[in-house]
């Protein structure tokens with residue numbers, strides 16, 4: 001099948017003082033045009049490294065791309081020169097970073113920042129870029145665009161700032177939007193509004209979205225397809241129904257259980273995932289897995305098709321059991 005966006009055998013690591021450290025080892029991940037794909041993983045799983053590798057924003061060294069392909073609209077981004085990458089970054093592929101405050105410049109109004117990006121990327125005259133900036137603010141459903149453009153970032157709420165960042169990301173007609181934990185620092189009620197906006201924009205503008213989150217609940221609100229990233233590897237992937245409603249990997253199940261449904265139901269992840277021995281060449285989840293077997297310590301499982309589009313990398317191979 002010809003996917004619009006596809007990652008194949010991607011291995012990325014860092015040279016550190018303690019030696020070489022592999023951060024990503026992704027066999028395969030594919031996003032169709034106009035599809036919303038969720039990537040879920042705990043802090044440190046490699047989510048941001050993946051996003052920055054796609055946009056080629058990591059410094060080399062210390063970053064090393066050992067192997068792999070990142071195919072976007074038929075072209076391998078890993079083979080592009082820095083000049084060629086400028087034609088993709090912020091134009092065809094946009095990114096919303098984790099922290100809205102660090103993305104916006106505090107000394108310029110949001111209108112000036114939006115206009116600058118539009119002028120630079122689309123080669124429009126100032127007046128025309130101002131008109132597009134106003135349209136884009138309407139697009140992200142911020143009321144009173146003519147007033148908002150004169151505000152400085154600190155004069156806006158967290159949710160309003162994140163909407164401006166989404167406006168900047170989409171102002172140049174991006175085909176792929178990478179959203180790296182876009183609601184991380186927002187209140188729950190504001191989060192819901194931003195998620196709804198991303199889902200609506202994805203549908204209306206037909207952009208493909210790589211939606212990165214550490215919380216499976218957020219992903220199911222926005223995405224059709226999901227992958228679970230654990231220590232740089234995808235351990236389970238498929239549709240939201242397959243992976244989040246019918247998870248088979250003990251890691252996915254533990255992640256899902258860690259979502260508190262009510263105050264009484266709060267589960268302590270540390271209690272749930274007992275720490276133990278360190279695996280040697282085996283499954284990265286071995287030491288924390290409550291369903292581990294002998295083979296798991298020595299042999300790393302690869303992604304196996306369980307049915308439909310549901311893949312899991314686990315020696316249990318879909319066999320369910322209680323944790």
Ligand SMILES: Nc1ncnc2c1ncn2[C@@H]1O[C@H](COP(=O)(O)OP(=O)(O)O)[C@@H](O)[C@H]1O
Nearest residue numbers: 014016023041042043044045046047048049050
């Ligand atoms: N510049 C770097 N040098 C060395 N290690 C790094 C660097 N950037 C990230 N890492 C490591 O890569 C792993 C994944 O990090 P990251 O992608 O930021 O995680 P997250 O899933 O929370 O976004 C972490 O173990 C982190 O320490």
Ligand SMILES: [Mg+2]
Nearest residue numbers: 047048049098
């Ligand atoms: Mg991150």
